[in-house]
Amino acid sequence: MGRKVIPLSGNHAVAYAAKAVDVDVIAAYPITPQTAVVEKLAEFVANGELDAEFIHVESEHSALSAVVGASAAGARVFTATSAQGLLLMYEIMHIASTMRLPVVMSIATRAISAPINIWCDHSDFMAASDTGWVMFMALNAQEAHDLTVAAYRIAEDPEVELPVAVGYDGFWLSHTVEPVEVLDTDEALKYAPKRYRRYVLDPERPITMGPLASPDWYFEFRVQLHEAVEKSREVILRAFDEFGRSFGRTYRPVDGYYTEDATVVLISMGSASGTALAYVEEARRSGVKVGLVNVRQFRPFPEEELYKHVERAGVVAVVDRAINSGSAFVGPLYSDVALTFFKRGFDIPVLDFVVGLGGRAVTRRDFDEITRRSLAYLGKRMRDVKQHYAFIGVRE
């Protein structure tokens, strides 16, 4: 076991993870804030530290297409993107999932143009939420590393065979240097061994993949995809348990902090959950009964695990880093949380606070404001809430 803690940026933590699982094919197209991931991988390949095909493509559409092809031929593949790059991949994301290809991709989350903005929010990540991919969001660089390794075990599980995306906040994580315990190739491959896949493109045993499906078959393909995504729930739990046994860090689809007796529960994703936790610990010292749920697994959405942490709360405050304008829900995380409660007949005020778009900082002060505004609804029901959403830290 040659594990050591080294200073790494979030981007490099992801590159080290792809190296640890010994990927066969990497497709690279640069976009801020992701670029350092594929730069580092290029260096590994050039140095001979990683034996992989490194494909320079002409766009993100091609990047994902290239790894779809390589994955169909049985290779272990990796690519990375952000923002407009992810949007350009959107068409191929659906193809990767319905063709049931275990592609792994990292997303350094970034705002979407216009206006052009290279900084963090979750607009890109959320835009991919209906593509049939398993989707994780990391809390720090260690998680970006660990979840990328775990992603291969989950993606390639014969009961799943789905693409997996690992999100981590652009700049707030991608460009922050912090301590990361890096897994070495031997132990990562023991945890996530390359599996024999029965259906791959092979000239000796020709098959057709991704053909036309007429109305008498298309529907079944989509339902099979749906079933695979549902099936992934238990595979993810097993993969996380095994990760904990192997490496001592046990992840769950959600984390709850101080939720047992919390009056207000904040629900957040990504690096803002770290700042929220710092706030909650501070607020607890001054007697404010606030708790936090960090959502690590966004697809499939972990309703049961989330609900356990909030069923005793008086008010729930969802913290969104994206807007779906014109929708009934406004914040995309809010839609899943609100439906989780609705389906269980749980009627407390569920509020949505949109924060941090386009790289605006999210501070402990913001979480204090969110908590105080939420406390005003204590004892009320959802129907008493005139407007369920607010923007925090924006000019009037």
Place this chain on the structure above:
Amino acid sequence: MLTEVRWHGRGGQGAVTAAELTAYASIVRGLYALAFPEFGAERRGAPVTAYNRISDRVIYDRSPVERPDIVVILDPSMVNLETVRGLKEGGFIIANTAKKGQELRAILGERYRIAYLNATAIAMEVFRLPIVNTAMVAALVAATKVVDLDAVLEAVRARFSARLASLNEQVIRRAYELTEVM
């Protein structure tokens, strides 16, 4: 204990690298540390801010440092009270400046501790370029002992090619000696 550092410079002076080297040195000493930039587009000459949080415990807060314990100023034109806004009472200002002693005290007032170094002069002599980041990391270490000099040198050797690391080591050793603490 948590120490929060804010770095101010201009694009090209290396403020972001300075913060990263400081975090690197802290992490190799077993501390938990973050280094992150204030994320402006990268342009030479534009004001750049970077941050460190250094602690013996895991750090969760990812927001920009608003109440630093230490402010390091890489650009002599930025040595003023506006730059150090939010600095804790009794906190440290570490300035790259040709000014000395009471002249600096007159600009920065009585509320803070001050350390200063003519880092530009050292950098011009060794690199023939005004890249003052490693000199100012040395000044930070000399003034505050937030991490030790050997750890900084280890970070420099990990970060730069052998030739650049050796030039930076010269700069760092000289800067460490010449830093004046008031």
